Amino acid sequence: MKGKSLVSISDFSKEEILEIVKLAAEFEENPNQLLLDGKVVASLFFEPSTRTRLSFETAINRLGGNIIGFTDSASSSTTKGETLKDTIKMVSNYSDLIVMRHPLEGSARYAAEQSDVPVINAGDGANQHPTQTLLDLYSIYKTQGTLENLNIFLVGDLKYGRTVHSLLMAMSLFNPIFNFIAPDELRIPDEYKLFLDSKSIRYFEHSEFTDIISKADILYMTRVQRERFSDPIEYEKVKNVYVLRNSMLDNTKDNLRILHPLPRVNEIHTDVDDNPKAYYFQQAENGVYTRMAIMASILGLK
């Protein structure tokens, strides 16, 4: 995939996803490989996202690359009214690779079209965040030993959560069974159900968060945010319903792992943190190896 931009998870085939996942495992084994020595990576954060930026910058540093860029639009020339196109044209003259976070949806696709060097989308508004999806896939692969035939439970905000939608699309390449657990107002949109139907992938919808999770291999938790509800009373009703507590894990499978894109609010009780099935902190760490794999692969260094 040398020279290819990563804008949307659907830009990568099943084979390319597996290649990244396996390469991430290799970097985890041996993280100090100075493959980016002498390379310049532009890190353009048009809106702040400390978590994602630190993960990318750690990955770049571990690979021995140099970083140019800015951490929010206040310190970039966009405050002087420069268009995205002009910024990208300029930066692609200076760098070998662009990592970009931008609040507008579709900005990453447009940047990739304007740039002479590959662009990695580090989040374009509510649209796509493919490196998050790839690190989720790596976390699943690492904990389950495979991506095939898994029973995946997605819990919380399944309507607006872009991480959930991207994960659903990507995992659909690996013959999963999905279980969706969400309040009525935040159910998985029909377009995704139609997509699963078209691929003959089985899924079940639930509004109760109960012991049905005993069958789960992966429990993917998401935030239920107040601002998603048109009726504040509805939020008050559900905010404590979709919360995972340690006692709920008693009858779950040994191989079950709990994932969460972080940061969490209250949807995973802190009493879960010490349970060996809690995996969300390691999941974040996996982001560094996954991003090393993505960059090395796109630059044709692996």
Place this chain on the structure above:
Amino acid sequence: MSKRKLKVSAIKEGTVIDHIPANQLFKVISILGLDKVSNQITFGTNLESSKLNHKAIIKVSGKYFEDDEINKIALIAPAAKLNIIKDYEVIEKKVVDVPDEIVGIAKCFNPKCITNNEPVTTRFTVVSKDNIALKCHYCEKITSEEHLKIT
């Protein structure tokens, strides 16, 4: 019949675009770039029609359209019919087809889309032709017929 013909004069060579919804006439002119050509153009609007409430008709002298060119108006004038005229005779009739891809013309309904915030030409894949639904190449959101705006 002869009475209706008199409303817009006949042309010798060229194209007659009929069955345009009256309220879309000027958009059709603009999409086809007819406001920028030197051909003789006559049009009539608010004409009675059996199919449309009020229709408009455009006669362009000395111009024949490529399919790609004329299909651009399918979004706003799906019932449009073309009569290709040679020597005052209709030698061919054509209907318009909604193309698989739309470049420019339509606006993405998503206010947070890059195309609504920077000078970017819109691009859509047509995901439904009956009830028009356009998937934005950039933000990946679907603009349905009820939200469709033509630039």
